[in-house]
Amino acid sequence: MPIWVEFLVAVLALLGAAFTLIASIGLVRMRDFYTRLHGPTKASTLGVGSIMLASLLFFTMDTGSLSVHEVLITMFLFLTAPVSAHLLAKAGMHGEETLAPGTRGRPWEQ
Amino acid sequence: MLNAALLIALGMVGVALLLAAWRVLRGETLAGRVQALDTLYINSIALIVLFGMYLRTSIYFEAALLIALIGFVSTVAVTKYLLRGAIIK
Numbered sequence: 001m002p003i004w005v006e007f008l009v010a011v012l013a014l015l016g017a018a019f020t021l022i023a024s025i026g027l028v029r030m031r032d033f034y035t036r037l038h039g040p041t042k043a044s045t046l047g048v049g050s051i052m053l054a055s056l057l058f059f060t061m062d063t064g065s066l067s068v069h070e071v072l073i074t075m076f077l078f079l080t081a082p083v084s085a086h087l088l089a090k091a092g093m094h095g096e097e098t099l100a101p102g103t104r105g106r107p108w109e110q
Numbered sequence: 111m112l113n114a115a116l117l118i119a120l121g122m123v124g125v126a127l128l129l130a131a132w133r134v135l136r137g138e139t140l141a142g143r144v145q146a147l148d149t150l151y152i153n154s155i156a157l158i159v160l161f162g163m164y165l166r167t168s169i170y171f172e173a174a175l176l177i178a179l180i181g182f183v184s185t186v187a188v189t190k191y192l193l194r195g196a197i198i199k
């Protein structure tokens with residue numbers, strides 16, 4: 001495998017893992033249910049997307065034929081991540097999650 | 111060099127999994143736990159794909175696809191239950 005492909009795969013994998021870690025740190029540190037919705041969306045699009053790019057490059061160079069499994073997983077996650085975030089927000093509003101003092105914006109009062 | 115980078119990436123995703131698991135145990139309400147479980151599904155997809163790259167085999171993509179599908183369906187099912195009281199009317 002050429003050295004520049006190895007370097008690119010390593011950079012993309014580390015970038016994706018860093019995004020996943022940052023998203024989980026955001027999940028732990030945010031004080032409110034609604035602000036905690038931000039992090040996992042970054043993990044599922046940027047994090048898994050760049051890991052899938054790394055895997056696509058790696059297995060294309062390894063086996064010689066284009067592998068489309070990763071594109072399938074990425075498309076599925078791109079389509080379903082907004083749906084799950086929307087449903088989670090609706091479920092939170094229905095159950096009347098308590099708001100931290102600093103959180104702004106209360107759409108159910110308008 | 112690629113092996114070292116993949117090991118570091120695996121470690122980072124493992125730490126992310128542990129943080130999300132802490133949020134599952136700690137969450138005050140059911141909606142908070144479902145949110146952390148959704149993050150757990152996504153992080154486990156990343157972990158499986160990175161491990162498949164580390165072992166130089168591509169058979170683990172089937173498992174990652176399955177986890178993505180089943181995880182999404184279970185998130186939708188639990189939130190529908192929270193909103194309505196029943197999953198399918």
